Amino acid sequence: MEIPTKYNASNVETKWYEYWMEHNYFHSTPDEREPYTIVIPPPNVTGVLHMGHMLNNTIQDVLVRRARLQGKNACWVPGTDHASIATEAKVVAKLKDQGIDKNDLTRDEFLSHAWDWTNEYGGVILEQLKKLGCSCDWDRTKFTMDDDMSEAVIKVFVDLFNKGLIYRGYRMVNWDPEAKTTLSDEEVIHVERTDKLYYINYQIEGENNFVTIATTRPETILGDTAVCINPNDERFIALKGKKVIVPICNRVIPIIEDDYVDVEFGTGCLKVTPAHDINDKEIGDRHQLEVIDILNEDATLNSYGLHHQGKDRVVARKDVAKELDELGVLVKTEELIHKVGTSERTKAVIEPRLSDQWFLNMKDLVKPAIKAVLEDEDVKLFPKRFNNTYRHWMENIRDWNISRQLLWGQQIPAYFYGDGKDDFVVAESKDDALMLAKEKSGNSNLTLNDLTQDKDALDTWFSSWLWPMSVFDGIRNPENEEIKYYYPTNDLVTGPDILFFWVARMIIAGYEYKDEKPFSNVYLTGLVRDKQRRKMSKSLGNSPDALKLIEDYGADGVRVGLLLSSAAGNDLMFEEDLCQQGKAFANKIWNAFRLVQGWEIADIEQPESSHIALKWYEAKFQNALAEIEDHFSKFRLSDALMTMYKLVWDDFASWLLEIVKPAYQQPIDRTTYNKIITIFENNLKILHPFMPFLTEEIWQYVSERTPEEALIVAKYPIIEGYDTQLISDFETVKDVVSGIRTIRKEKNISFKDTIELSVLNNENLSSTFDAVISKLGNISSMSSVTETVEGALTFRVQSNEYFIPISGAINVEEEIEKLSQELKYTEGFLKSVQGKLSNERFVNNAPEQVVASEKKKEADAMAKIDTLKSSLASLK
RNA sequence: GGGCAAUUAGCUCAGUUGGUUCAGAGCACUUGGUUUACACCCAAGGGGUCAGGGGUUCGAAUCCCUUAUUGCCCACCA
Numbered sequence: 001m002e003i004p005t006k007y008n009a010s011n012v013e014t015k016w017y018e019y020w021m022e023h024n025y026f027h028s029t030p031d032e033r034e035p036y037t038i039v040i041p042p043p044n045v046t047g048v049l050h051m052g053h054m055l056n057n058t059i060q061d062v063l064v065r066r067a068r069l070q071g072k073n074a075c076w077v078p079g080t081d082h083a084s085i086a087t088e089a090k091v092v093a094k095l096k097d098q099g100i101d102k103n104d105l106t107r108d109e110f111l112s113h114a115w116d117w118t119n120e121y122g123g124v125i126l127e128q129l130k131k132l133g134c135s136c137d138w139d140r141t142k143f144t145m146d147d148d149m150s151e152a153v154i155k156v157f158v159d160l161f162n163k164g165l166i167y168r169g170y171r172m173v174n175w176d177p178e179a180k181t182t183l184s185d186e187e188v189i190h191v192e193r194t195d196k197l198y199y200i201n202y203q204i205e206g207e208n209n210f211v212t213i214a215t216t217r218p219e220t221i222l223g224d225t226a227v228c229i230n231p232n233d234e235r236f237i238a239l240k241g242k243k244v245i246v247p248i249c250n251r252v253i254p255i256i257e258d259d260y261v262d263v264e265f266g267t268g269c270l271k272v273t274p275a276h277d278i279n280d281k282e283i284g285d286r287h288q289l290e291v292i293d294i295l296n297e298d299a300t301l302n303s304y305g306l307h308h309q310g311k312d313r314v315v316a317r318k319d320v321a322k323e324l325d326e327l328g329v330l331v332k333t334e335e336l337i338h339k340v341g342t343s344e345r346t347k348a349v350i351e352p353r354l355s356d357q358w359f360l361n362m363k364d365l366v367k368p369a370i371k372a373v374l375e376d377e378d379v380k381l382f383p384k385r386f387n388n389t390y391r392h393w394m395e396n397i398r399d400w401n402i403s404r405q406l407l408w409g410q411q412i413p414a415y416f417y418g419d420g421k422d423d424f425v426v427a428e429s430k431d432d433a434l435m436l437a438k439e440k441s442g443n444s445n446l447t448l449n450d451l452t453q454d455k456d457a458l459d460t461w462f463s464s465w466l467w468p469m470s471v472f473d474g475i476r477n478p479e480n481e482e483i484k485y486y487y488p489t490n491d492l493v494t495g496p497d498i499l500f501f502w503v504a505r506m507i508i509a510g511y512e513y514k515d516e517k518p519f520s521n522v523y524l525t526g527l528v529r530d531k532q533r534r535k536m537s538k539s540l541g542n543s544p545d546a547l548k549l550i551e552d553y554g555a556d557g558v559r560v561g562l563l564l565s566s567a568a569g570n571d572l573m574f575e576e577d578l579c580q581q582g583k584a585f586a587n588k589i590w591n592a593f594r595l596v597q598g599w600e601i602a603d604i605e606q607p608e609s610s611h612i613a614l615k616w617y618e619a620k621f622q623n624a625l626a627e628i629e630d631h632f633s634k635f636r637l638s639d640a641l642m643t644m645y646k647l648v649w650d651d652f653a654s655w656l657l658e659i660v661k662p663a664y665q666q667p668i669d670r671t672t673y674n675k676i677i678t679i680f681e682n683n684l685k686i687l688h689p690f691m692p693f694l695t696e697e698i699w700q701y702v703s704e705r706t707p708e709e710a711l712i713v714a715k716y717p718i719i720e721g722y723d724t725q726l727i728s729d730f731e732t733v734k735d736v737v738s739g740i741r742t743i744r745k746e747k748n749i750s751f752k753d754t755i756e757l758s759v760l761n762n763e764n765l766s767s768t769f770d771a772v773i774s775k776l777g778n779i780s781s782m783s784s785v786t787e788t789v790e791g792a793l794t795f796r797v798q799s800n801e802y803f804i805p806i807s808g809a810i811n812v813e814e815e816i817e818k819l820s821q822e823l824k825y826t827e828g829f830l831k832s833v834q835g836k837l838s839n840e841r842f843v844n845n846a847p848e849q850v851v852a853s854e855k856k857k858e859a860d861a862m863a864k865i866d867t868l869k870s871s872l873a874s875l876k
Numbered sequence: 877g878g879g880c881a882a883u884u885a886g887c888u889c890a891g892u893u894g895g896u897u898c899a900g901a902g903c904a905c906u907u908g909g910u911u912u913a914c915a916c917c918c919a920a921g922g923g924g925u926c927a928g929g930g931g932u933u934c935g936a937a938u939c940c941c942u943u944a945u946u947g948c949c950c951a952c953c954a
Contacts (some may be wrong), residue, residue, distance in 0.1 A: 005913090190951085197954080215954060270954055279952050310897055338953085352952090388880055389949055396950080406933090496948085531887085564902075565888050571947085573888060581903070584916040595913035639890075644903065654918080665911045728897085738920080745908065745920055841934035846895065851933095853896035 003597050003701050009554030011274040013693045017130060023707045025068075028075035028133045032487035036067035036074045037489035039468050039519075040136065041082035041502070042144060046090055046121045048655035049128035049546045051528040051536050051574060052495065055566060058527065060493045061134045062637060067490075067688040068135070068822075069716040075486060076135060077471045078126055079142035082118075083410040084460045085345045091117050091408070107407055107455070118145075131547060133555045133692045135505060135712070142471045144463045145410070153410045153463045154428055156513070160690050164403070165361045168414075168424075169492050172278045173401055175353035177299030177313075180345040181405040182357055185398060186500050188350050190339040199267065199331040200324055201286050202227060203242040205252055211236075211244060212331055214266030216338070217276070218324060219316040222249050222304050223294040226272040228283060233268055247329050248320065250307060256287045256308050258487035291354065299351055313351070358403040358412060358456075368511035369504065370394045373654060378517045379507055382635045383567075384497060386524055402459045405484045406659040409457030416452045417441055424454070433859040465505035466517040468492075475513060485513075492519040495527065497788055523635050526571035533573065537567045549579055556691035557583035563641050563690065585645060586694045589687070592653045593698050595661070596676055602667035609771035610672040612660040615723075617679060620651050622722035628686065629719060641690055655734070659772055677702060682717045732797060739795040740777040743804055747793060754780035758789050760801040788867075788874045796822070797862040801871065816875050823868040830861040 003249050020026060028035075038060050043053060060076060067076035091114045102110060126141065135278045142149060160166045173182040198218045201210035211227060224246050239255050246253060260283055261270045274284030275293040283292060294304040299313045301377055308316045324330040324704045341350035372378040374391055381387055399814055403412060408792035415433040418441065425440055427433035433451055438444050466641035469475055474483035488510070494503060503522055528536050536543040549558050553576075560582030566572040582631070624647040631640035660676060661666045681702060688695040694768050744751060757779045774782055789803035796802070843851055 212926080213954080217954090260953090264953095266954060277952075277954080279954080330932090336954095339951090369894090382898090383881095385881060386949095392879070392950065499949095501936045567889075570889085575887095577903075578888095580916075584914095588914065591914035591917085594914080598913070636890090639901095642890090653914090657913085658918095731897095742920060748908090753921090836934085839934055843934085846936055851896045855898085 003594055005594070007554075007586060007694065007697075009556065010551065013131070013133070013555050014038065014699045015694050016696045017133065019707075019710070020135065021138075023710070024057070025710070025712050026075055026076070026137050027139050028137050030481055031073055033046065033071065033073040033634075035486055035490075036064070036072035037077070037486045038064055038075075038491055038493070039471055040079060041492070041494040041498070042079045042464065042467065043125050044083040044086055045080040045118055045123070045125075045143065046083070046087055047125050049125050049132075049564075051543055051546065052525075053125070053129075053529055054132060054546050054549075055562050056495070056525055057129055057132060057134050057492055058562050059523065059637060060491075061132070061692075062489055062563070062689040063493070064135055065692060065712070066632070066716070068712065069685060069688060069714060071715065074135075074139055075140075077140045077142065078129070078134075078136035078138060078468075079140075079471065080122060080126065080144070081464055082143065082145040082409060082460060084404055084406050085176075085181065087118070088406050088408040089179060089346065090566075092659050095465055108730065117634075118143075124395045127738050128547060131550050131555060133559065135692070140471065144460070144467070145184060148473060148476065149466075149470050150410050151428075152466055152470040152473075153392055153458065154413050154646045155475055156466060156509075157410075157413055157458065157462070158426055158428050160360060165365065166426075167359055167361065168356060169359050170354060170356050171351050171401075172281045172358070173357050174298075174341065175299075175351040175355075176343040176346055176348050177297070177351055178348035179343065179406070179528055180499055181351065182353075182355065182401055182403065183343060184401045184461075187344040188341040189344050191342050192337060193340050194335055194337050195340075197266070197322075197336040198321055198324070199248065199329055199333070200271075201329040202246060202271075203329075204239070205243040205245055207242075210329075211239060211255075211267045211269050212267045213271045214270055215222065215615075216336060217313075217317060219301065219305070219308070219313055219320045220294065221271060221320070222301070222308075223273045223275050223292040224251070224253055224271045225274060225284065225289040225292060226256045226287065228256050228258050228261050228272050229269045230259060230261040230263050232259075233261070233263050239440065245786065247324055247327055256289075258283050258286065275354055276352055281352075281354070281830075295351060295353070303653075327510060351537075357401050357456075358414075359399040360462075361399050362397045362404050362508075362574050362710050363399075363855055364396050365508050365512055366397050366504075367725065369507040372511065372517055374505060379520065379522065381522045382524060386499060386522075389496075389499065390504060392742055394504060397645045400459075401455075402462045403456045406457045407455075407803070409460060410463060412454040412456050412458060414454040416454070417443075417446055417450050417525060461501050461505060464502055466508045466513075468510065469505055469513060472559055475603050478514070487514060488517050489519045490522060491521045493523045493525065496524040497527075499524065513628045521635065526566065531573055531575050533571075536574070544574075544576065549576070553579040553583040554586060554693070556586050556694045560690055563637055564645075566638055567636065568718070585649065586691060588649055588653060589683075589691075589694060589698070592648075592657060593680065593701065595657060596673075596680060597701065599662065599673060600667040601670050601673050604667065604669045606661075606669045606671045607771065607775075609775045610660040610669070612768055613772055614672065614675045614679070615655055616726050617651060617656045619718075619722040619724070619726045620730075621647065621679065621682060622720055623724075624651075624668050625686065625717055625719055644686055644690070649686065652683060659775060661850065684711060685714055685716055688712070689716075729769065733772055735797040736773055736800075736802065737776045739797055739802060740773075740779075743793050743795060747806070749806075751778055754778050755804050755806070756780055756804040757782045758785045758805070759783070760785055760788065760803070775815070790874050794819070794871055796867065798865060799860050799867070800865045812875055816872060819868055819872050819875070823865065824871070826861055826868065827865050830858065830865065833858045833861060 022787050040060065053741060064074045064076045094117065095102060153808060159164065174185065174188045176183050180488060194693055195216045197214050197216055199212050199214050200214050200218065203210055213227060229239060242255050243252050244255060260279060272280045272283050272289060274291045292304055294301055295313065296302050301308050301311055301316050301708050303309055304318060308319055311319060321330060338572045342348065343350060352842065374387060381390065414424050414426045415430065415437065417437040424654050425436035427436055428784050430448060430451060434446060434448055437451060438446050466475055468489050469483065469487060472483040473480055506518045510516060530536055530542045534540060534542060553561065558579050561579035564578050564581060624643050627643050628640045631643065660672050684695040684699050696711045749755065757777065761784055770782055773779065789805060792805040794801055794802035794803055833854055
């Protein structure tokens with residue numbers, strides 16, 4: 001087969017992806033082989049591919065492809081997440097564009113719009129992953145709202161409810177006024193802001209005196225039901241038992257005493273608004289205060305806002321402040337830097353709000369999950385430092401608010417049959433619910449029509465925490481073959497930002513429902529940032545178009561570029577140059593193959609240089625293979641890739657191929673050729689996980705292959721012992737060749753001109769590699785001498801001195817200068833080594849081998865000084 | 877406010893239990909190179925008080941203390 005001169009990435013990529021799909025190589029079914037399983041972190045169903053996904057999924061694909069080559073039954077389960085808040089927001093926005101208000105739609109109407117949207121945009125991201133080369137088992141593609149997935153979610157909810165772990169509570173929750181739903185604590189991001197701190201006077205009832213309180217939210221005074229002081233605060237003894245009048249609404253409220261108040265902060269007087277602050281709520285509970293909620297669900301003021309009713313809280317804040325000023329009770333304002341809770345999704349400022357929500361009691365559920373990670377290391381986090389973060393969160397975990405005031409998601413399976421607080425039952429179906437309701441209420445006349453299902457949906461994470469189990473139907477059918485075979489999965493690759501949202505909860509769910517970990521290793525990737533360390537985002541416009549990158553550099557180039565500098569847990573500073581480097585590497589491999597492929601083979605004798613070089617490379621390959629293995633065991637993918645990069649580019653292309661390369665238009669011997677082909681194939685095997693397309697393409701050019709012989713399912717090279725001496729000897733050879741090249745460059749001797757080389761051998765270096773040195777140095781004759789050669793250019797490698805005689809062109813002054821410099825350096829070195837050796841404490845305390853090595857250094861240095869001195873003498 | 881981590885060449889990072897191969901890699905840079913796989917290339921080369929200070933040790937990038945800077949996580953101070 002004639003190979004094209006240029007590697008055409010996009011044609012090749014399409015061809016092989018289709019080929020792999022056609023032959024079902026991504027598909028896995030349980031068999032007798034060892035399974036290797038990864039479940040994808042399901043991207044948002046309506047999302048598009050960004051750099052984070054690229055990195056994340058490249059890593060997963062590398063792991064999966066490698067496992068496949070190693071003979072494991074590799075299964076990578078893809079899918080998408082319904083992402084309730086994000087998706088619902090998008091659908092609401094789209095409806096709004098069409099002039100439709102969500103509130104005018106019935107539940108079913110809205111859901112039908114949402115499904116339309118999902119079907120239209122959903123899965124785009126999965127198609128993009130294919131472009132990247134991801135070898136997911138697409139037959140297994142799952143969506144968190146598939147019927148079976150939803151069933152599992154409901155089943156788990158009912159089960160946890162029946163275990164007494166899920167309860168309904170009227171609590172202070174985080175309210176996102178934009179999405180109009182509650183959020184879990186984890187979904188609240190605290191952002192530092194500068195706000196105004198308002199000092200406001202409240203008149204003491206029946207006196208012409210005032211107390212001053214400080215607040216950042218003056219509009220909430222309309223919900224005040226007390227003013228609180230610290231009982232030990234001597235300044236306010238006179239206030240005890242009195243009442244104050246809230247400005248604007250003129251409500252009379254008591255002055256209460258509570259230790260919570262910090263004497264140092266603000267004025268030492270705290271206004272208490274139980275409906276709008278978690279601490280105030282607690283104080284309120286302790287003192288049986290009235291709760292006055294002044295906000296609507298969209299954070300506009302309700303009737304308690306009086307003449308400010310209907311205004312947004314932010315507007316109301318200014319207006320109330322203005323009114324207070326006009327009333328003469330606004331004492332002053334100050335700038336205050338503090339943290340404000342915002343919604344992770346909508347960025348809206350969170351309002352603490354009291355409402356009925358569903359909670360999951362986490363206290364006991366987390367116990368096995370803590371043990372698994374921190375004690376038993378059944379689940380390992382990479383990098384390990386995340387153990388600390390994990391511990392802190394798990395040990396301080398609070399109950400999980402799992403209800404969301406959204407339609408898009410699994411509807412909470414609670415059915416109300418009366419108006420009472422506890423007049424509800426929880427069941428997997430409405431029929432079951434009716435039965436339970438009849439029982440619980442004692443009213444056997446209840447009908448399905450009397451039941452009203454809770455209108456809220458469950459938190460998205462309440463479905464995704466089951467993902468590693470539910471994709472194998474492990475919740476509904478715990479004993480099925482698939483879950484037994486694939487679970488627990490092996491590795492999970494995701495970002496540290498969802499360590500709590502998702503990773504920790506999967507571990508919790510795994511132990512609760514399978515009594516086993518969901519995965520053994522968690523590889524936490526870093527964020528992809530731009531060169532200025534800014535997070536890549538749409539709004540900054542600094543995120544490159546992922547598909548454009550693939551077009552420009554090829555999928556392999558992008559994959560290599562992404563992995564070149566991305567240690568686990570470290571952010572990746574991305575720039576296109578990296579992809580360029582990846583593409584250049586692909587080009588290098590391509591051209592190396594073109595060279596080999598162009599050789600004419602003849603049955604001639606194998607040159608000595610080729611023989612020894614091949615032996616060396618085989619050792620070097622094994623050495624690299626062991627290193628790569630070690631890197632993979634520690635999830636150091638960048639290092640593994642770099643090892644291959646250097647192996648293939650430097651050792652294989654620059655050294656080995658240059659050595660075995662026949663002279664122009666000369667044939668190569670068959671023995672060498674066959675070995676080179678085998679070596680090339682092994683190179684392709686180890687590179688394949690990183691560069692699947694290029695390697696598969698070349699693989700097919702190397703020799704005709706049946707589909708069963710495709711590279712994607714080839715056998716990974718086996719680690720064997722290797723000759724380390726050969727490797728270190730060759731390092732010396734490289735130094736000698738470099739020495740020759742340096743002299744050629746310094747003296748402007750063209751590589752085409754042959755030169756002679758003499759060696760003054762003080763070290764009995766093996767002459768095995770002489771043929772290699774001759775070839776790479778273009779040496780006409782090589783000889784060993786016992787004395788310094790006069791009138792020659794020299795260089796030294798270890799304690800050997802090399803001479804290149806050259807007629808008349810020696811600049812004696814220059815040579816003397818050069819040798820003197822080297823002598824001076826070596827003498828200095830010797831002095832420091834001898835200093836060490838004459839230190840008794842060093843000789844007595846240091847391990848034997850360290851002392852021995854110092855002695856060898858001393859001997860080498862002395863030998864070198866001798867040769868330098870005699871060379872200098874002969875020059876003079 | 878509490879905790880965790882980082883700081884090594886212009887950039888991105890390795891450097892495992894202190895000691896042979898400890899000051900490294902890739903990129904970038906400088907210089908030279910065009911008939912014979914690749915200029916997306918080849919060859920040679922320059923470049924670092926290992927953030928600052930102190931300590932332990934025969935010996936410290938590595939262990940301890942301290943200062944500074946940066947990043948991340950957690951936390952209800954109005």
